[in-house]
Amino acid sequence: MSAVTIRDVAQAAGVSLSSVSRALNGGKHVSARIARDVAAAADRLGYQPDFTARSLRTRTxxxxxxLVSDIANPLNATIVRAAEARLRDAGYLLVVASTGNDPARERTAAIAFRGRRLDGLLVAPGSNANAKTWRDLGAAGTALVIVDRDPLEEDGDVSWPAVLVDHRAGAMAATRYLIGLGHRRIALLTADAEMRPSRERIAGFQEAFAEAGIDPAGAQLCLQSSPMDFAHGDALALLRDGGLHGSGxxxxxxxxxxxxxxxxxxxxxxxxxxxxxDLSVVSVGDTDLAAVHTPAxxxxxxxxxxxxxAAAELLLQxxxxxxxxxxxxxxxxxxxVLRDSCAPPKTI
Amino acid sequence: MSAVTIRDVAQAAGVSLSSVSRALNGGKHVSARIARDVAAAADRLGYQPDFTARSLRTRTxxxxxxLVSDIANPLNATIVRAAEARLRDAGYLLVVASTGNDPARERTAAIAFRGRRLDGLLVAPGSNANAKTWRDLGAAGTALVIVDRDPLEEDGDVSWPAVLVDHRAGAMAATRYLIGLGHRRIALLTADAEMRPSRERIAGFQEAFAEAGIDPAGAQLCLQSSPMDFAHGDALALLRDGGLHGSGxxxxxxxxxxxxxxxxxxxxxxxxxxxxxDLSVVSVGDTDLAAVHTPAxxxxxxxxxxxxxAAAELLLQxxxxxxxxxxxxxxxxxxxVLRDSCAPPKTI
DNA sequence: CACATTCTTGAAATCGTTTCCAGTAACCTT
DNA sequence: AAGGTTACTGGAAACGATTTCAAGAATGTG
Structure with a gap:
């Protein structure tokens, strides 16, 4: 029961409210005597500052x-944990919200955040539908960092601070590796082609084909048709029916x-x-499943x-x-990470 | 830039602050005319309430x-997501913090929470070291719900609202199933024996042996010795050296x-x-890894x-x-969930 | 020693709401 | 029609901090 306010401390220490505030915030313009007395009183009374009141005055x-699509996604969860750890050390609390990539939910979350005066925001937008929302938030004084999404607005005017992953180089490396093993018909199975990670990977994938001077028709893109079965059906079709375009x-x-x-x-x-x-497999994203599966x-x-x-660091700056x-x-x-799931293709 | 306050709305609508507040909070004692005017003005000006100020006044x-040990743990992450969804629908924001089961971090988090006047707390304490902290928080008016941990304090005086999982019955069912297949030497490999889930599972495991009237020496408990390798070493020792007590x-x-x-x-x-x-395996906790592994x-x-x-629901109540x-x-x-990883033991 | 400068200090204003309190108006009831 | 209850309404007081301002004390300077 912390009914003890700065006023109580002031009374106990026999000084004014303003002096207590100054003393506690380690400000200048406080005599050593008062600083000592206030610290002692605060300690004795077990004073804990009320952030609500402070926020109202200081606007922080x-x-x-x-804001991510899904906190339960292990990729996001790990990012969130690391960010939370860094931010906690800096004295910040982390408020999370899942958006499910729904622009409307992104917007309502942004409004709720602004209403609570959140100082900053880590966000992985599900689309660029909410550019205006982010801009407004920035104008209202919220620091913004984009995580693994396009940092540029559509019109190219504004660019946000961002943490990006070099998915393009990664996809190129994987594709090069497979081509090097002798593969010529490689399928890339992905959930969407819209967002930055997928787009970059697709670009890297195709770049690797171009670089090798190989028939780019072998680079088969396959978008997940139904999100329900996690591409099981798509993969089945791909493997059974002899490829997407009858090309094997x-x-x-x-x-x-x-x-x-x-x-x-x-x-x-x-x-x-x-x-x-019969089939080489590369996973984009390293998980328990990939590491422990037989073959790995x-x-x-x-x-x-x-x-x-990095996201927390950028934000803290x-x-x-x-x-x-x-x-x-x-x-x-x-x-x-090379493991056991890739081999030269069987000559048919 | 939401510099528009309730005062602006009042001015625009030509009424007093108090009337605006009443109108916006849908309270009684507001005439239809004022309600309409205020709503119109608020809408036109794009008024968004300031929760900071509201919190200061209402103490909510x-x-x-x-508060969980690790938000990145898929189990916790999924729980958090579900709770967040329910709470968001009810208008609440969710603040997360990982404790790493460290009582000191639990305590500092609790202090930070109280300083921000959080209305409620979902917590999975890493030990019962912080009983006093929770009690204080409760006394300060924070609603508390325990998630899958002991809801009773050590002295048995206080009991918190809690969401519990029937791990005991689950472990019994699994053990019964293995015993039914003919297994007599079954090992239970677990990270710790302290916390409720493990304790309950161990109890269920042993209960199943007792129930079947089988030599309880076959029920081998093995605690993970090093958290680094995820029990790989322990499992290896178990399988190589012919069991824990030389019992095979x-x-x-x-x-x-x-x-x-x-x-x-x-x-x-x-x-x-x-x-x-050669070995039957049951996983406690169903994950991608368990479902997709060969054999499943x-x-x-x-x-x-x-x-x-359920946790969110209890809290909301x-x-x-x-x-x-x-x-x-x-x-x-x-x-x-029966899959392919269990079979009768080979007669040796 | 007189005067200017800097340091401390407390009173009061402020942040944006909600809510208590009184005052007025409207509506019943007899 | 008078008195009593009830519904609205606006002014003002919280909520608990920070920060501005002006006054007083201390110090420095010529």
Whole structure:
């Protein structure tokens, strides 16, 4: 029961409210005697400042928001944890909200955040439908950092600080590797082609084909048709029906994301294809599933901890107002972890 | 830039501040004319209430906290998501913090929460070291709901509202099933024996042995010795050295948790044992890994969504102050999902 | 020693709401 | 029609901090 306010401390220490405030905030213009007395009184009474009142006056809350499509997604969850750890050390609380990539929910969350005066926001927008919302938030004084999404607005005018992952280089490395093994028909299975990560990966995938001077028709893109079965059906069709354009079934699949990897592995099993003898598989994103599966799945890996940390760091720089030396980009590398799920294609 | 306050609305509508407040909060004692005018003015000006100021006056924040050991743990993350969804619908924001089961961090988080006037708290304490902290928080008016942890304080005086999972029944069902298949030497591999979930599972495990009237020496408990390798080493020792007490290696393993399951599966592979022919495996907790692994792993499953939802529901009941009809326990069932990782033991 | 400058200090204003309190108007009831 | 109850309404007082301002004390300077 912390009914003890700054007023009580003032009374106990026999000084005025203003002096207590100054003393507690370590400000200048306080005599040593008062500083000592106030500290003692505050300690004795167990005073805890009321952030609500402070927020009202200072227009800062000591809280930052985090807006992602789904906090339960292990990728996001890890990022959130790392960001939370860094922010907590800096004295901030983290408020989270899942948007399900729904622009309307993004907007209502943004409004709720602004109403609570959140100082900053880490956000992975599900689309660029809410550009105006972010701009408004920025204008209202909220520091904004984009996480692994397009940092540029459509018109290219505004660019937000952002933490980006080099998905393009990663996808290129994986594709190069498969091409190097002799694969010529490789399918890329992805949930959407809209958002930055997928778009960049697709670009890297195709770039690798171009670079190798190989028939780009072998680079098969397959968008997940139904989000329900995690691409299980799509993978099945791909493997059974001899490929998308009748060009023969792919000898290798690059699966974007944990759930899709699961769908692909089930599909391979259902089709009686063995990995890696009949089908090479690369997972984009390294998870328990990829690491422990038999055979262990070759995967693209990047550090989610680093993403979260970097995002928090960028945000903290703005919150502290480190004018001048604020960077506004972080580009994190992607590694190809070689395991046992890839082999040269069987000559048919 | 929301510099528009209730004062501006009052001016625009030509009424007093108090009337605006009453009108906006849908209170009684407002004439239809004023209600209409105020709504119109607020709408026109784009008024958004300032929760900071409101909080100061009403002593409520519209936020609830969530304190778990690790938000990135898929189990917690799913619970958090479900709780967040329910709470968001009710107009609350969710503040998260990871404690790493460290009592000191729990305490500082609790202080930060109280300073921000959080209305409620979902918490999965890492120990009962902080009983006093929770009691203080409760005394300060914070609604508290315990998630899958002991709801009773050590002295048994106070009992918190709690969402519990019937881990005991689940473990019994799994053990019964293995015993029914003919297994007599079954190992239970777990990270700790302290916290409620593990304790209950161990109890259920032993109860099943007692029930079957079988030599309880076959029920081997193995605590994870090093958290680093996710019980890989422990599992290896168990499988190689012919069991814990020289009583022969277990023919079945029940692995508590995703990471431990991964360790066990790696250990089985490393020992050249095939699942389920040489070793039956049951996973406690159903994950992608368990579902997609070859062979698919029989698992104990409970709905994390239900846990999160139920926790939010319990909390909301208290927040709304539904006196009388507030339940303070929810007990959620655990199901045994039969897959391909269990078989009768080979007669040696 | 007189005067200017800097340091401390407390009173009061402020942040944006909600809510208590009184005052007025409207509506019943007999 | 008079008195009593009830419904609205606006002024003002919270809520608990920070910050501005002006006054007083202390110090420095010529």
């Amino acid at each position: 809350s000591g809280m930052v928001g985090c 079934r792919p000898t290798a699949i690059v699966a974007l994301g944990t759930r899709i990897l699961a769908g692909v592995l089930r599909a391979a099993r259902d089709s009686g294809l063995s990995v890696p003898d 799945i070759t995967a693209l890996r990047w550090s989610l901890e680093d993403v979260g940390r 703005r919150l502290r107002g480190d004018a001048g030396q604020t960077q506004n980009r972080a580009l994190l590398p992607v590694d190809l | 924040s519209g936020m609830v906290g969530c 290696r277990p023919t079945a393993i029940v692995a508590l948790g995703t990471r431990i399951l991964a360790g066990v599966l790696r250990a089985a592979r490393d020992s050249g044992l095939s699942v389920p022919d 792993i029989t698992a104990l499953r409970w709905s994390l969504e239900d846990v999160g939802r 208290r927040l709304r102050g539904d006196a009388g009809q507030t339940q303070n326990r929810a007990l959620l069932p655990v199901d045994l």
